[in-house]
Amino acid sequence: MNEQVLVSVYTPEMGASQIILFQRELEKAIGGKIDRVVCLARPEHRERAERELRDLPGKAGGLACEMLEAALSPDMVHSIGWDILQATLVPYLERNKGDTFHVDAAVENPVLHSVLVMLQYAGRLPQPTNLWVRGTGPGGPVRYRVLKLPVESLDLRLRKSSGPFVQARYDRERIVSDPLRRALDTIFTASRIPAIPILLLGEKGTGKTRLVEGLLGGVKGKPVHTILCGSLQPELAMSTLFGHVRGAFTGADRDTPGLIGESSGGVLFFDEVQDLPRTVQRMLVRVLQDPEHVYRPVGSSGRELKADVDLVFASHKTEEELSLLLDPDLHDRISLVTVEIPPLRELRDDLPELWRQVWQEHVRLEGLALDPGHPGLGDFFRTYPFPGNLRDLISLALWIQILYLQSKDIEDALAGAVRRFRAKLSPAGTTDESPSPKPWEERQRPLRARIHEFRKAAVREAVGIHGSYAAAARALQVDEKTIRNALESEQNPGNGAETG
Template sequence: GTLDSELAESELFGHLKGAFTGASQKREGLLKKANGGILFLDEIQDLPKPLQRKMVRVFQDRKHRFRSVGSDKEQETDIEVVCASNRSLEDLRETLDADLFDRLSHLIVEIPPLRDCREDLEMDWQQVWQELRIDKSLPDKPPYNKALKKLFKTHRLPGNLRDLQRLAFLTMAWWQEIKEEDKALEAALEEWQKTQIIHPATDEFGQGTYKDRENWFKERLANWAYQQQGSWKKAAEFLECNERTLRNQ
């Protein structure tokens, strides 16, 4: 997943108890947890530059040796690394450490944005709905009307799949209140469009940051779940996430 820049080193390498303020216990990092498998890092361009250099040293070592924060003991890990970014290759060349880019660019797969695959949007919408339909009282198939059809034909969907996920969450939230498919979708579309205006996504035609809009949505979703369920514990169970993480949104 996307790493918090301040905690990225601890997240990747792990840390010992007392290694820094707040390190109340020993923690195993993602490099060790992924041993024998694949480590996926989203939005690799957000990795702090000093940490990018440390990752280069890990990749250069045949045994992928590294040290946890606060430790002098070297550990080994056997991993394959897959990274993702919403930036163009040209942007990544400028953003990433040159050696790290060379190490990661042995095999590059470019996935076209949803706006270039509009014929698949209805199927994508159904799949997202199925994956996020935690409450089984919701309809098996997602609502679909003229307004949504028009949006799929004309909107740039700069957040790609996350835009569909956000719209699905909003529709489900309104469904709890309205209980009518078309009206729930209409309300969700109206609210979704507002988030596009308040927090425009970063793309070649826009300003602002996608992260701002993502944080706004997470806060809105967390508050809605809390109001619906009556407690943070029940809200976390409903959303299938960590209670502390939900409280901090």
């Protein structure tokens, strides 16, 4: 039997009156009766909610009422809200397939509203499920209306997109690790909502840039314009980003739109946003706080310009680190929807599939194949900490090909490439087959060279023990750049050796 089911969130401030109001307006809108009410309430509000729910049948025309306990809070982040609703509301809706659900999305909590929209457009809410918001419909003023976003089929958008990253790597249907699936789900759904800023966090090499340039841009159906924030010259950053008018400064012989103006109709991606100069950060606050993304070019005294552009940000810093590096107002505005991309060491189950895609993209020798299920790869995937994340997989693929050209034996090439990676993380920087003396025992070497080698050995050991550059930097009480510089010459073939 198909029942019309009202779903709402209980708050002590509004109590049952909000549910009754929604029920009455909903029945007017659908031209029929609501058969059942489902109410989500926090654990500490359970007793009060149950008491008020028991009184509802008399107030609301004999409705059957049920309550779901859900620890929703005003200050929760999107990932927590997503997990809570996935564990409470979604299973309930699944168990009652066949009914029509009407969810009150006109909630005061903006995070909860966003999560409900994401769940709907990710296909996680069984159909028919309608999200209702307050607003004005085409027939005149109404208290509630069904939320409909002008988006196309997600699958159709992905098929239209070109590029190996969108087509294959991080294919949601092939991903099995929960952290990565949750991250992709959030990107898929948030990307389909116009004009909301998105912040991607994750260690270097986790694929943030390619996720934005390939996947997110494909979902939105818009071109992506990437700004490498660290490459902006401080004295020219304002003009580069916001443009300038003729005569604004020496050499400004014509008006220029700046990157924001040039990106109108597309996506503007700020890669490593913490590297933006502070003056630019303050100007970006103005762009973000206005829904039409208004800005004023350098030297202009006229009216502000508007930019039809979606803004996306990324950083390899942690949320805490980023909050200390950014202007507080800017951080608050760009972190409303934050997605954390997990490192490869937390995605062990997905490594064979990721390797298949990396190998397919980077193999250059015709006919050379290396199955993801190869025992040599399997042991490597289970134990290596992958401090460089996807870059380590790419580097491994390149080294296998280099060594294959030398030996003409794929088994030897794989074993040799794996030994190279193991040696990078061993305390003394040695391999199993060719032990070498510790640098500090080589008495004839110059002091500077010996100190240099000692530093690299200490860094290798720290990364091997702690599993990431960031963790190794904390353990050695240095910044992450020092860790990366110490190992940079060994991370990728062709970079050359470091000099003392």
